[in-house]
Amino acid sequence: MALLEVHGITKRFGGLVAVNSLDVSVDTGHISALIGPNGAGKTTAFNVIAGFYQPTEGKVIFDGMDITNMRPDQVCKLGLTRTFQVVRPFRGITVLDNVMIGAYNRTNNDKIAREKAYEVLKFMKMEKMANQTASGLPIALRKRLEIARALATEPKVILLDEAMAGLRPTETDEIIEVVRDISKQGIGILLVEHVMKVVMSLAENVLVIHHGVKIAEGTPDEIVRNELVIDAYLGEVVTDAAN
Amino acid sequence: MIDMAIKSSNGFIDKVMRYILNTWERTQLVICFVLVVLIAMSPLVIRSPYYIGIIILATLYAYIGITWNIVAGFTGQLLIAHIIFIAFGAYTTIVLQNKFGISPWIGLLASGVVAALLGVIVAFITLRYGLKMDYFGLFTIALMTALRSLFLKWDFVGGGIGMWVSLANTSFANMIFQHKEPYLYIALFLVVLGLFIQYRIYNSKMGRYFVAIREDEDAASALGVNTALYKTIAVVISATMAGIGGGFYVMYVTFIDPNQLFNLGLNVEMVMAAPIIGGLGSIAGPLLGALLNKPLAELIRGFLTVGTSGTSLIVYGTFLIVTILFLPRGIAGLLQNQYNKLRIRVYGEEKG
Numbered sequence: 121m122a123l124l125e126v127h128g129i130t131k132r133f134g135g136l137v138a139v140n141s142l143d144v145s146v147d148t149g150h151i152s153a154l155i156g157p158n159g160a161g162k163t164t165a166f167n168v169i170a171g172f173y174q175p176t177e178g179k180v181i182f183d184g185m186d187i188t189n190m191r192p193d194q195v196c197k198l199g200l201t202r203t204f205q206v207v208r209p210f211r212g213i214t215v216l217d218n219v220m221i222g223a224y225n226r227t228n229n230d231k232i233a234r235e236k237a238y239e240v241l242k243f244m245k246m247e248k249m250a251n252q253t254a255s256g257l258p259i260a261l262r263k264r265l266e267i268a269r270a271l272a273t274e275p276k277v278i279l280l281d282e283a284m285a286g287l288r289p290t291e292t293d294e295i296i297e298v299v300r301d302i303s304k305q306g307i308g309i310l311l312v313e314h315v316m317k318v319v320m321s322l323a324e325n326v327l328v329i330h331h332g333v334k335i336a337e338g339t340p341d342e343i344v345r346n347e348l349v350i351d352a353y354l355g356e357v358v359t360d361a362a363n
Numbered sequence: 364m365i366d367m368a369i370k371s372s373n374g375f376i377d378k379v380m381r382y383i384l385n386t387w388e389r390t391q392l393v394i395c396f397v398l399v400v401l402i403a404m405s406p407l408v409i410r411s412p413y414y415i416g417i418i419i420l421a422t423l424y425a426y427i428g429i430t431w432n433i434v435a436g437f438t439g440q441l442l443i444a445h446i447i448f449i450a451f452g453a454y455t456t457i458v459l460q461n462k463f464g465i466s467p468w469i470g471l472l473a474s475g476v477v478a479a480l481l482g483v484i485v486a487f488i489t490l491r492y493g494l495k496m497d498y499f500g501l502f503t504i505a506l507m508t509a510l511r512s513l514f515l516k517w518d519f520v521g522g523g524i525g526m527w528v529s530l531a532n533t534s535f536a537n538m539i540f541q542h543k544e545p546y547l548y549i550a551l552f553l554v555v556l557g558l559f560i561q562y563r564i565y566n567s568k569m570g571r572y573f574v575a576i577r578e579d580e581d582a583a584s585a586l587g588v589n590t591a592l593y594k595t596i597a598v599v600i601s602a603t604m605a606g607i608g609g610g611f612y613v614m615y616v617t618f619i620d621p622n623q624l625f626n627l628g629l630n631v632e633m634v635m636a637a638p639i640i641g642g643l644g645s646i647a648g649p650l651l652g653a654l655l656n657k658p659l660a661e662l663i664r665g666f667l668t669v670g671t672s673g674t675s676l677i678v679y680g681t682f683l684i685v686t687i688l689f690l691p692r693g694i695a696g697l698l699q700n701q702y703n704k705l706r707i708r709v710y711g712e713e714k715g
Contacts, residue, residue, distance in 0.1 A: 170585060172581065172584075172585075191584065191589070192581075192584040192585050193584045193585075193586075193587050193588055193589045193590070194589075196584075196585060196586060196587035197587055201585055201586065201587070202585050203585075204581075204582060204585070208579045208581070208582040209578075209582075210574060210575050210578035210579060210582070210583075211578055212574070212577075212578060212644070213571075213574055213578070217571055217574075220571055221571050221572065221575045221583070221586055221588070222586045222587070224568045224571065224572065224587070225586060225587035228568055230566070230567060230568065233568070269582075269586055270585075270586070272586075273586055273587055
């Protein structure tokens with residue numbers, strides 16, 4: 121049994137089915153990726169898994185426990201956390217305080233939380249800007265901060281929502297290394313990503329969803345040769361041209 | 364000039380400056396300490412009971428500003444009609460003294476408990492029905508209006524006539540004093556207590572969780588913050604402290620009635636003005652703001668009450684609007700900019 125198992129989750133918003141009976145599983149130290157065109161339901165799936173939305177149907181099992189109806193903070197205590205597509209640093213406070221807020225997930229002690237935060241910042245190569253205000257950071261560092269905060273909660277599984285969107289190629293390469301290192305620590309990772317290079321170089325298992333439905337699953341090599349996937353991505357371009 | 368002084372000294376001033384300027388929080392505490400000492404010594408210079416009275420109210424408003432700062436400044440909850448907690452505190456203390464003969468010193472604690480219960484109710488209802496931001500604020504205003512009507516009809520607490528402290532028995536136990544100075548020191552004690560609690564919260568897990576909720580509630584909950592719990596804690600702590608402040612308020616002004624207390628005008632002057640002018644969410648803000656706001660409000664009232672009534676309110680309101688427009692981070696924000704420059708001069712360009 122995998123660490124995180126998502127069984128047939130469906131999420132409807134009124135008449136719109138954002139996610140339709142999706143199955144996902146993530147295991148310790150493995151990297152899976154969830155890809156799909158814009159509006160495919162990737163972020164909605166994340167929101168359901170991390171406890172931000174209740175699914176209309178289906179179950180989320182984490183570490184043998186049913187977490188379907190739990191709140192995000194309860195899910196985080198169990199060891200499942202997420203980052204956000206649009207980075208959401210706590211702007212008015214320092215980088216260190218941002219990461220400490222994550223570290224308090226495992227301790228009430230200020231000193232231990234501070235040490236943990238420094239440790240994570242060092243891992244993310246951000247220790248030099250510990251005392252800077254988060255609002256002053258450039259986008260690449262904000263993305264790193266987002267991951268640092270999540271790591272400080274000492275998760276077993278991290279859901280990374282487009283952690284590399286909007287970065288320059290060199291910055292992307294750096295984050296790829298970071299994600300690989302995180303995975304080596306035995307943390308399971310589920311990526312949502314648009315940058316194919318990232319998916320190809322990191323993920324062992326790729327799920328493709330389109331209009332909320334899973335249309336393919338397999339290794340990156342299998343996925344790029346899959347007809348349905350090519351249609352889902354490129355078919356829209358053809359229709360656009362026809363218009 | 365400061366540079367010269369630092370360089371000419373034998374490193375002593377430099378050491379002191381480095382200690383004070385180590386963190387902005389510490390610098391704010393030093394500012395607060397200086398202000399508290401100045402208030403404590405003010406009766407040595409100021410003899411007029413009228414002016415002492417203004418300082419007492421400014422000090423009390425600083426304390427009440429601190430209580431509001433914890434909930435509105437730290438967690439960012441728009442608890443507009445905070446005065447309901449002060450009113451509950453005030454009524455509790457005076458009812459206990461007038462109807463049951465219980466000393467206000469015990470009454471103050473009871474005021475805290477009663478206001479805390481109201482805080483629990485407010486937090487429970489707003490969380491249960493998901494009222495956030497503006498809706499949360501409007502709920503508190505609606506609640507205040509309902510409570511005013513209730514108290515106006517409630518004969519046990521004097522209805523529309525209100526309640527007053529009988530000034531005959533001046534004694535320490537009754538918290539009734541002939542001179543104004545004892546009131547000043549009680550208010551100042553509350554401020555010191557409030558500053559201490561505020562600083563302890565700010566520098567702890569709780570305070571960082573509060574700020575996380577203010578900055579981004581969803582991001583906070585993804586990091587393990589039980590946002591409902593911590594929002595409730597903030598409201599209850601703030602309400603408890605405000606209730607105690609309300610108990611002292613009635614002992615000082617000696618008279619309360621529902622129209623005067625459950626009132627948005629007083630709410631702005633007593634609760635919101637000081638932290639907003641001083642810098643919402645900062646440590647020194649409420650004290651700085653209250654020391655500027657209250658005397659200024661009195662000054663404006665003193666000059667402009669002759670002739671058309673209400674002129675002073677227009678001027679005072681304009682003053683508040685201008686402050687909010689041009690000093691969005693308040694006096695503390697202004698000082699923090701100076702602090703950043705000074706810190707670089709003392710510490711060099713090194714960061715943290």
